[in-house]
């Protein structure tokens with residue numbers, strides 16, 4: 001039986017660090033078309049293949065002229081001939097080499113005979129005035145994106161501007177998710193007495209995909225040690241990170257933690273944080289295998305602080321962070337001194353426009369909790385709680401505009 005032993009447990013920060021120090025991921029790369037590149041992470045630096053404009057282009061809608069004709073101020077242009085003395089050159093247009101400056105359309109007019117007039121002398125017209133020179137959009141050899149950059153729509157557009165149709169990106173880390181527990185039935189099934197709905201595969205899939213991983217969810221493994229080990233071996237062949245869900249604590253059928261201990265070159269059981277305390281962490285055949293606790297809220301947290309950090313490590317990117325707001329606690333919260341406590345809160349606005357956070361009342365159903373969680377705050381090890389009025393940095397679990405919109409609808413506690 002795998003008991004939680006406080007002395008053998010570590011803080012979340014130390015647990016993540018220990019795993020990251022021991023794991024040497026083996027990233028792979030592939031080439032994708034730019035249409036599929038958004039959100040992917042580059043595997044190498046990418047430079048521009050050409051310069052733009054190739055030669056030059058007009059900065060504004062206007063006409064291209066010879067700057068020399070304006071050396072002594074605006075000349076009489078009423079008899080000038082189009083494409084001989086001047087040429088049309090609108091924004092972005094190239095124009096013949098005979099010309100070297102552009103006058104904006106606001107500074108010219110045509111009379112009823114088609115004669116050109118400079119109505120307002122452009123100040124200080126020189127060679128190159130009103131002209132984007134070669135390479136002013138992009139220069140050949142410029143760095144377009146660094147290695148290990150998550151591609152935004154803007155950067156994908158920049159790659160196209162720099163001459164690319166494809167880009168080499170890191171393969172997404174492959175996460176295998178193995179739900180365990182004879183009581184679990186697939187979502188959509190009608191639960192009989194003693195059964196529970198397998199929901200964490202959906203939670204995990206959504207979370208790890210958002211961080212840039214791909215996920216394969218295995219069918220539920222019943223409480224049977226051999227069946228579990230067979231599933232683990234299958235997953236280790238195909239995945240970079242394996243998540244075994246459930247059976248992390250003390251029950252008779254909690255084989256999972258024991259299996260990790262037996263097979264792991266490294267093994268840790270338990271972190272000093274609630275919820276999510278009985279998480280198990282191992283390195284098996286050089287890969288992280290995490291025994292994620294079964295209850296949905298505990299599973300969420302193990303994914304959140306541990307698996308998120310591992311996915312980021314594989315991709316060589318900083319660990320993505322949630323947006324936070326500063327908010328005052330509306331009521332005191334107690335906690336065990338030896339553990340961090342992660343507190344789900346609702347967020348409201350007070351009369352002065354400041355944010356106020358309120359711990360979700362207990363007891364509360366899981367569905368109410370998931371619907372009412374606007375944010376989450378962390379109370380550190382060593383404190384016995386927090387007082388009303390204390391200010392915290394609250395991680396947002398849903399977008400602030402949705403939280404604020406729910407106040408306007410006067411929903412109160414959802």
Ligand SMILES: Nc1nc2c(c(=O)[nH]1)N[C@H]1C(S)=C(S)[C@@H](COP(=O)(O)OP(=O)(O)OC[C@H]3O[C@@H](n4cnc5c(N)ncnc54)[C@H](O)[C@@H]3O)O[C@H]1N2
Nearest residue numbers: 179181196197198199200246247248249250293294295298
């Ligand atoms: N006597 C003790 N009991 C428990 C302790 C303890 O210290 N002493 N620790 C508690 C804590 S804290 C947690 S967290 C849980 C950990 O549970 P397990 O990881 O062992 O998970 P199971 O026992 O297999 O299941 C618990 C619960 O979660 C449901 N579950 C499991 N997988 C899924 C899934 N994929 N989708 C949805 N729900 C799932 C499962 O049906 C059970 O209801 O242990 C406490 N107990």
Ligand code: MOO
Nearest residue numbers: 275276277278298
């Ligand atoms: O560690 Mo557990 O149920 O408190 O998540």
